[in-house]
Amino acid sequence: TTHTYDFNVTWVTANPDGLYERPVIGINGQWPIPIINTTVGDRVIIHLHNQLGNESTSLHFHGFFQNGTTEMDGPTGVTQCPVPPGSSITYNFTTDQPGTYWYHSHDQGQYPDGLRGPFIVQDPDSPHKGKYTGEFILSVSEWYHKQIPTLLTSFMSYTNPTGVEPEPQAALMNDGPNATFPVQPGQTYFFHIVNMGAFVGQYVWFEGHHMRVIEVDGVWTEEAEADLLYVTAAQRYGVLVTMKNDTSANFPIVSSIDEDMLDKVPPGLNPNVTGYLIYDSTQTLPQAQWLDDFNPFDDFTLVPSDGLGIFDNVDHSMTLDVVMDNLGDGQNYAFLNDTTYLPQKVPTLYTLLSAPEDLVTNTAIYGENTNSLIVEHGEVVEIILNNHDIGKHPFHLHAHNFQVVVRSDAEAGDFDPTNTTALTTAAPAPAFPAVPMRRDTIQVPPHGNVVLRFRADNPGVWLFHCHIQWHMQTGLMATIIEAPLALRAQKGSQGVQALPADHLAACQAGG
Numbered sequence: 021t022t023h024t025y026d027f028n029v030t031w032v033t034a035n036p037d038g039l040y041e042r043p044v045i046g047i048n049g050q051w052p053i054p055i056i057n058t059t060v061g062d063r064v065i066i067h068l069h070n071q072l073g074n075e076s077t078s079l080h081f082h083g084f085f086q087n088g089t090t091e092m093d094g095p096t097g098v099t100q101c102p103v104p105p106g107s108s109i110t111y112n113f114t115t116d117q118p119g120t121y122w123y124h125s126h127d128q129g130q131y132p133d134g135l136r137g138p139f140i141v142q143d144p145d146s147p148h149k150g151k152y153t154g155e156f157i158l159s160v161s162e163w164y165h166k167q168i169p170t171l172l173t174s175f176m177s178y179t180n181p182t183g184v185e186p187e188p189q190a191a192l193m194n195d196g197p198n199a200t201f202p203v204q205p206g207q208t209y210f211f212h213i214v215n216m217g218a219f220v221g222q223y224v225w226f227e228g229h230h231m232r233v234i235e236v237d238g239v240w241t242e243e244a245e246a247d248l249l250y251v252t253a254a255q256r257y258g259v260l261v262t263m264k265n266d267t268s269a270n271f272p273i274v275s276s277i278d279e280d281m282l283d284k285v286p287p288g289l290n291p292n293v294t295g296y297l298i299y300d301s302t303q304t305l306p307q308a309q310w311l312d313d314f315n316p317f318d319d320f321t322l323v324p325s326d327g328l329g330i331f332d333n334v335d336h337s338m339t340l341d342v343v344m345d346n347l348g349d350g351q352n353y354a355f356l357n358d359t360t361y362l363p364q365k366v367p368t369l370y371t372l373l374s375a376p377e378d379l380v381t382n383t384a385i386y387g388e389n390t391n392s393l394i395v396e397h398g399e400v401v402e403i404i405l406n407n408h409d410i411g412k413h414p415f416h417l418h419a420h421n422f423q424v425v426v427r428s429d430a431e432a433g434d435f436d437p438t439n440t441t442a443l444t445t446a447a448p449a450p451a452f453p454a455v456p457m458r459r460d461t462i463q464v465p466p467h468g469n470v471v472l473r474f475r476a477d478n479p480g481v482w483l484f485h486c487h488i489q490w491h492m493q494t495g496l497m498a499t500i501i502e503a504p505l506a507l508r509a510q511k512g513s514q515g516v517q518a519l520p521a522d523h524l525a526a527c528q529a530g531g
C-alpha cells in the first residue's frame with residue numbers, strides 16, 4: 021500500500037496548555053499535525069510545501085532506517101538543503117519496521133514550535149498480536165510560550181555563558197491537558213507512548229494499573245512489568261495495560277517533567293499533565309496523586325523478542341566525550357571530543373556524492389566541523405560515550421537501533437574497558453548482557469557513560485546527536501559516514517545528480 025500526503029506547512033494559532041495562545045507550525049491548517057499510520061512494507065509519499073513565509077523547514081522520520089534512501093532522512097545540512105519558503109520537496113520511502121515512531125522538522129531546532137507528530141507502523145506478524153483489543157497513542161512533550169528563534173537567540177547569546185536551557189511553561193499529553201482514553205472494563209489496550217519533546221525526560225504512570233512493556237523504540241521485547249516509565253525526549257515505549265473489571269471510577273494517567281533537568285524550576289510551572297482512563301463518562305475526573313518516589317522501570321533489562329545476541333566482535337571502537345563549555349568568548353557550546361558541530365551549507369551527503377571517489381574515505385573532505393566519523397560496510401561499530409557534563413543527554417543515532425551493552429550509574433566517570441563489571445548497574449556479572457536491549461535513543465547519565473554497538477549495514481550519512489534541541493544547536497552532534505564506497509555504488513555514476521531533482525532544486529532556491 022502507498023500512502024500519499026500533501027502537507028502544506030503553515031503557521032496556525034493554538035493554545036495547547038490553555039494558558040497562552042501563540043503561533044504554532046501546523047499542517048493543512050491544522051494543529052496538532054496528522055498522525056501517520058502504516059503497515060510494515062507500506063510506502064509513504066509526502067509532498068511537503070513550505071508555506072511558512074519566514075522560515076525554512078524539513079521533515080525527519082525518527083527511527084526509520086531509510087535503507088537505500090539516505091536522501092529521505094531529513095536533517096538539513098546533512099542529507100538535504102533546508103526547504104525555503106515557497107518551495108516543495110517530496111519524501112518517498114518504505115516503512116519496513118514495526119512499532120512506535122514519530123516525525124519532526126530537522127531544521128534549525130524548529131520542531132518544538134509544533135512540527136512534530138506520531139508515526140505508527142502496524143505489524144501483522146507481531147509477537148504480541150491478539151493480546152489487546154484496542155490501541156491508543158499517548159504522546160508527551162514540554163511546551164514553550166515563546167517561539168524557538170527567540171528562545172535560541174537568548175540561549176546562544178553571550179549573556180548565557182553556562183548554557184542554561186530555556187524553561188518550559190507546561191507539560192502536554194496528546195498536545196493538551198485532560199486527554200481522555202475511553203476504555204471497556206476487562207479489556208487490554210496497547211498504548212504507544214512517545215516523548216515528542218525537545219528537552220526534558222518525563223515520568224509516565226497509570227494510577228491503579230500496571231504496564232507491561234512490549235516495545236522499545238520499534239523493537240519488540242518480551243513482556244516486562246513496569247509501574248513507572250522514564251521517557252527521554254525522542255524515546256518511545258509500547259505498553260499493554262489491562263483494565264479493571266469494575267467501572268465505578270475513572271483513573272488518571274500522569275506524565276511528569278524530570279525537574280532535575282531544569283537549572284531552576286520556575287515558580288508557576290506545573291510539572292504534571294494528567295490524562296484519564298474513562299470507564300464511565302458520567303463519573304467525575306479524579307484528582308491525580310503526587311508521587312514522591314520516582315523509581316522508574318530499568319529499560320536496560322528489556323530483552324528483544326528476536327533474541328539477537330550481543331555483537332561481541334567489535335571491528336571499530338570509537339570514544340566520544342561530551343563536553344559543555346565555552347571558547348572563552350562567553351558563549352556556550354557543546355562538544356563531542358573537541359569538536360562543536362557547525363551547520364553545513366552543502367549537505368554532507370552531497371559532498372560525499374560529488375567528491376572524487378578516492379577521497380570519500382578521507383574525513384578531511386567533510387570539514388572539521390561536521391565531526392565526521394567514517395565506518396566501513398558491514399563492520400561492528402562500538403560507540404563509547406562518556407559524559408563529562410552534569411546534565412543528562414538523550415543521544416539518538418539515525419537509521420539504526422543499537423545494542424546498549426553498558427549503561428553506568430550517574431557519577432561513574434568514563435567507561436573503563438578493563439573493568440566493565442564495576443561500571444554496569446543493571447547487568448550483574450558478566451557485565452555485558454547476552455541479548456542486549458536495542459533502541460535508537462539512550463540517555464547518558466550525568467558524569468557517566470554508555471556503550472553502544474551496531475552493525476554498519478546501512479550505507480548513508482547519518483547523524484548521531486543529543487536530541488535536546490538546545491544542545492543540537494550548540495553542536496552536540498557527529499556525522500556517521502557509513503560505508504561511503506557502497507553508498508557511491510548505490511547511487512550510481514551520476515553522483516549527486518542521482519538525487520531527486522526537487523531536493524537539488526531546494527538548494528538552488530535557498531541560495
Ligand code: C2O
Binds near residue numbers: 080082254418483485
Ligand atoms: Cu529525532 Cu536527528 O532526530
